[in-house]
Every structure is written in structure tokens, then in C-alpha cells.
Amino acid sequence: MITLIKCELKKLKGRYFFVMSAVFIMLYLAWVMHGYDKPSEADLKFGWKLLLYQLPLINTILLPFICSVTASRLCETEHSGNMLKQLCTLTSRGRLFDAKLFLGILSVGISVAVMWVCIVMLGFIKGFWGKFPVDLYIKYLIFTLLPTFEIYILQHSLALCFKNQSVGFFTGIAGEFAGVFSIFLQNVPWLRKLLIWGHYGALDLMGMYGWTKETKFENVYFVTYDISPIFIIFIIASTVLIYLFGRYMFERKEL
Amino acid sequence: MNEIVETKKLTKVYGGKVCVDGIDMSVEKGRIYGLLGPNGAGKSTTLKMLLGLVRPNMGEIKIFGTIFSPKTKTEILKDIGSLIESPSYYGHLTARENLRIYTTILSLPEKNIDEVLRIVRLDGQENKKTSAYSLGMKQRLGIASALLSFPKLLILDEPTNGLDPAGIKEIRELILSLPKKYGMTVIVSSHLLSEIDKLADDVGIISNGRLVYQGSLEALHGYDSQKSLEEIFIGLTGGVGSL
Ligand SMILES: Nc1ncnc2c1ncn2[C@@H]1O[C@H](COP(=O)(O)OP(=O)(O)OP(=O)(O)O)[C@@H](O)[C@H]1O
Ligand SMILES: [Mg+2]
Numbered sequence: 001m002i003t004l005i006k007c008e009l010k011k012l013k014g015r016y017f018f019v020m021s022a023v024f025i026m027l028y029l030a031w032v033m034h035g036y037d038k039p040s041e042a043d044l045k046f047g048w049k050l051l052l053y054q055l056p057l058i059n060t061i062l063l064p065f066i067c068s069v070t071a072s073r074l075c076e077t078e079h080s081g082n083m084l085k086q087l088c089t090l091t092s093r094g095r096l097f098d099a100k101l102f103l104g105i106l107s108v109g110i111s112v113a114v115m116w117v118c119i120v121m122l123g124f125i126k127g128f129w130g131k132f133p134v135d136l137y138i139k140y141l142i143f144t145l146l147p148t149f150e151i152y153i154l155q156h157s158l159a160l161c162f163k164n165q166s167v168g169f170f171t172g173i174a175g176e177f178a179g180v181f182s183i184f185l186q187n188v189p190w191l192r193k194l195l196i197w198g199h200y201g202a203l204d205l206m207g208m209y210g211w212t213k214e215t216k217f218e219n220v221y222f223v224t225y226d227i228s229p230i231f232i233i234f235i236i237a238s239t240v241l242i243y244l245f246g247r248y249m250f251e252r253k254e255l
Numbered sequence: 256m257n258e259i260v261e262t263k264k265l266t267k268v269y270g271g272k273v274c275v276d277g278i279d280m281s282v283e284k285g286r287i288y289g290l291l292g293p294n295g296a297g298k299s300t301t302l303k304m305l306l307g308l309v310r311p312n313m314g315e316i317k318i319f320g321t322i323f324s325p326k327t328k329t330e331i332l333k334d335i336g337s338l339i340e341s342p343s344y345y346g347h348l349t350a351r352e353n354l355r356i357y358t359t360i361l362s363l364p365e366k367n368i369d370e371v372l373r374i375v376r377l378d379g380q381e382n383k384k385t386s387a388y389s390l391g392m393k394q395r396l397g398i399a400s401a402l403l404s405f406p407k408l409l410i411l412d413e414p415t416n417g418l419d420p421a422g423i424k425e426i427r428e429l430i431l432s433l434p435k436k437y438g439m440t441v442i443v444s445s446h447l448l449s450e451i452d453k454l455a456d457d458v459g460i461i462s463n464g465r466l467v468y469q470g471s472l473e474a475l476h477g478y479d480s481q482k483s484l485e486e487i488f489i490g491l492t493g494g495v496g497s498l
Binding site: 014082083087091 | 307310
């Protein structure tokens with residue numbers, strides 16, 4: 001397994017993989033931060049909570065895209081050079097699947113963690129009011145990583161099982177649209193829970209109420225949501241299922 | 256145990272069409288086995304089943320005396336080198352870096368890389384990205400990676416594809432030397448009768464998925480003393496395909 005991961009690292013040479021990840025992180029941060037260029041008093045006053053309210057939507061839009069491109073980037077060389085039929089005779093397919101997945105998960109996991117650190121730093125640098133709500137932000141980090149891993153495993157399976165990378169790409173884009181859609185459909189909460197791309201929204205920790213065009217932040221109040229442990233177990237179980245199914249499909253794939 | 260590969264009723268169906276039809280193939284140790292057949296006969300599909308790349312619908316495969324199954328597969332494949340259809344490579348890496356992926360997985364020494372690069376005569380080109388290789392050079396790299404572990408069994412599917420006449424001769428001489436030099440058993444497929452005639456000890460002729468002849472090359476020559484080898488081949492395969 002370690003050997004296979006080493007091989008994966010060797011294959012990255014000259015593929016600008018880390019540059020790509022860095023670009024994604026910057027894109028994400030630029031998106032988040034442009035709203036805080038010239039923060040209003042309300043922005044600063046509600047800063048920590050406001051961010052937690054805004055980020056799940058941004059995550060739903062950007063992270064699935066990052067997952068899909070990362071997975072495709074890691075897997076496409078195997079297809080374009082007909083390498084799978086060699087690799088699959090050199091080592092077990094399951095391990096091959098795992099080694100590549102490990103690298104991808106590590107990459108998106110680190111990216112999400114870096115984004116998180118930068119966002120927290122943003123809050124401190126801009127001088128958000130009040131104490132930094134550590135436990136909420138740690139919860140938020142975990143609740144961002146969970147759906148990211150879930151989506152990444154799906155994208156990885158598609159990128160490895162289908163020679164045609166647009167299968168994964170279009171699944172990712174379609175899922176992403178559905179995910180965004182599900183966030184705006186406030187009165188059908190189950191949709192968010194069922195769609196893996198809706199899980200960022202379903203794991204939302206902060207609700208904002210009382211905002212209108214006229215009164216703006218005057219009457220605004222925030223509500224912290226509790227997430228049911230059963231739903232978290234559901235997410236973990238569906239992640240494991242996607243993994244087992246993807247791995248099974250790859251093991252059965254004819255080359 | 257003299258049988259390196261033995262298949263029984265090996266069958267593959269693609270979308271209702273039987274593409275490999277109950278093949279009983281038998282390859283003996285230290286021999287060069289030529290799998291001959293017209294385009295679409297089922298050569299590549301048969302070889303892919305031997306490598307576990309394609310799952311048979313029916314039948315049994317025994318390699319090195321062990322029945323091929325999901326459990327025994329990895330162990331068996333360790334001793335097989337292969338080149339199936341188009342060669343495999345990472346275009347963004349050089350030949351040496353490509354081969355290093357294999358040596359890392361198989362924990363082979365770096366000197367094997369030098370040796371196979373020399374054998375296929377790529378030693379002057381090893382630091383060029385393989386995406387810039389010509390078809391023939393890629394084919395040579397494919398042969399190099401198949402040879403890299405100096406396996407007990409070498410499976411080459413149309414290995415001279417894309418090579419120039421001098422290259423074809425060179426690779427032919429290389430293949431001919433392998434059993435004596437390294438004790439390898441080789442399975443080579445081709446749709447060219449003349450190629451198999453110059454190369455093989457034993458021949459299996461496959462037509463429409465069926466193994467219509469299996470035996471030594473001499474026996475094939477003596478199959479019908481009135482006819483040339485070409486006529487015998489056309490007779491066996493029903494006249495379809497190219498020669
Ligand atoms: N993945 C697949 N799906 C459907 N049919 C397939 C598939 N692979 C092969 N076939 C069919 O199986 C038959 C045998 O194909 P195969 O590639 O084994 O022929 P071959 O003897 O290697 O021919 P060639 O000399 O052209 O390489 C063909 O009719 C082909 O169309
Ligand atoms: Mg073929």
C-alpha cells in the first residue's frame with residue numbers, strides 16, 4: 001500500500017497537481033473574502049456567525065467542483081496511457097483503488113483544512129466582534145470534511161471506472177446544481193438529506209432570521225442548529241456504501 | 256508439470272455474441288506459442304482472460320498448475336509479463352520513470368531497467384517524455400515493461416504492431432532468444448501467418464472464437480502435404496480475414 005502511494009506520488013511529476021490545488025484554495029478564499037473587503041459594522045458584529053451561515057452555500061458550489069477535477073486529474077493518466085491493464089496485472093485492483101483514493105482524500109482534506117484556517121484568520125484580522133466560537137468552528141470543519149469525502153469517493157470511483165472523464169464531470173456538475181437547489185428549497189428538508197451534494201446544507205449550523213431588504217441587519221437574530229447524530233451516522237454509512245460500491249465496480253471492470 | 260497454461264472450455268460472450276467459444280488451449284513450458292487468427296477472431300480477448308482483465312463467462316484457466324481465481328490471481332500474475340493491444344505508458348514521464356513505476360510496485364532492482372532498455376534499444380531515448388515517442392518506440396517500451404521482471408511467462412499481443420521491418424526482425428530475434436536465455440515461456444498473438452511461421456514452436460489457430468487447430472508448427476506444415484501453409488490456414492479459418 002505504501003509502495004503504491006509512493007508510485008502515485010511519482011506519477012504526479014510534471015502534472016502541476018499541487019499548483020492546481022493551490023489555485024482552488026485561492027479561488028475559494030477570494031470568493032469568501034470579497035464580501036469582507038470593506039466590512040460594515042454589522043459584518044463585524046455578526047462576523048463569526050454570519051460566516052457559518054454563508055459558508056455551506058459556498059461549499060456546495062465550489063467543493064464538489066474541486067473534488068471532481070481533482071479526482072479526474074489523478075485518474076485520467078491511467079486511461080489516456082492504457083495503464084490500467086498493466087497496473088491491474090501488477091497488483092490487486094482493490095489496493096490500487098485505495099492508494100489513489102488515499103492521495104485524493106488527503107489532497108482535498110488538506111485543502112479544506114487550509115481554507116478553514118484562512119477563514120478563521122480572516123475573522124481575527126478583520127477584527128470580528130466577540131469571542132471566536134471554537135467549538136462551533138471545529139464542528140463546522142468536521143461537517144465540511146464529511147460531505148467532501150463522501151463526494152470525493154464518488155468522483156474517484158467515476159473517474160477510475162469510466163475512461164470518459166466527462167461522466168464524472170457532468171455527474172459532479174449536475175449534483176452540484178441539485179445541491180444548491182436543495183438548499184433554497186427550505187420547505188423540502190429531506191431533499192438536502194438525501195442528496196449527497198445537499199449535505200453541506202443539511203449540516204448547516206447557523207440560521208439567520210429577520211433580515212429584510214429595508215431593515216437589513218436591524219432585527220437580525222441567529223439560531224444555532226443541532227445536528228442529529230442519526231443523520232451523521234447516515235452520512236458516514238452512505239460514505240462507506242459509496243466506497244464499497246465504487247471499489248466493487250472497479251474490481252469488476254473489464255479492461 | 257510441463258503445462259504452463261491450460262484452459263478448459265474458455266468462453267466469453269459480449270452482448271449475446273460468443274466471441275471466445277470453448278477454447279481448450281495448452282501451452283508447454285519453454286515453448287513459443289503462436290496464437291494465430293484473423294482480425295476479430297478473439298485473440299486479444301483470450302489473452303485478456305489469461306491475465307484476469309476480462310472475466311470468462313464459462314470455463315477454467317490453469318496457470319503454473321494453479322487454477323486462476325480471484326484469490327490466486329495476484330500470486331500468479333507476479334510471474335507474468337504482458338503487452339496487450341496498444342502499449343501502456345504515462346505520456347508525461349520518461350521511459351525510465353515509466354519503468355520505475357513497475358520496479359517500485361514489484362520491488363525490482365534499478366539494473367533491470369537498464370537491461371530491458373538496452374534489450375529493446377531504447378537506451379539512447381530513455382530521458383525523453385514518452386508522449387513524444389513514435390508508435391514503434393512506444394511498442395518497444397511496452398515490450399520492455401513486459402520483460403522487466405524477467406517473468407516465467409510472457410504474453411505478447413501483436414508485439415510487432417507499428418514496428419518497421421528491421422524492428423520486426425529485431426523483436427522476432429529477441430523473442431526467439433527468450434526461452435533459451437531466461438527459460439521463459441512465450442505466448443505471441445498475430446494475424447500474420449508469416450510472422451508466426453518464423454517465430455512459433457507451437458501454433459493455435461483461432462477463428463470466430465474457436466480454436467480450430469492446435470499443435471506444433473511442423474505438424475501444421477504436414478497437415479496437408481498437397482497444400483501450402485497459406486492454403487491450410489485459409490482452409491482452417493474458412494477464408495476470412497487477412498494474412
Ligand atoms: N469490450 C468489448 N465489447 C464488445 N465486444 C467486444 C469487446 N471486446 C472485444 N469484442 C468483440 O470480440 C471479438 C474478438 O475481439 P478480439 O479483440 O479478441 O479480436 P482479435 O483476435 O484480437 O482481433 P485483432 O487481430 O483485430 O486484434 C470481436 O468481434 C470484438 O468485436
Ligand atoms: Mg487483438
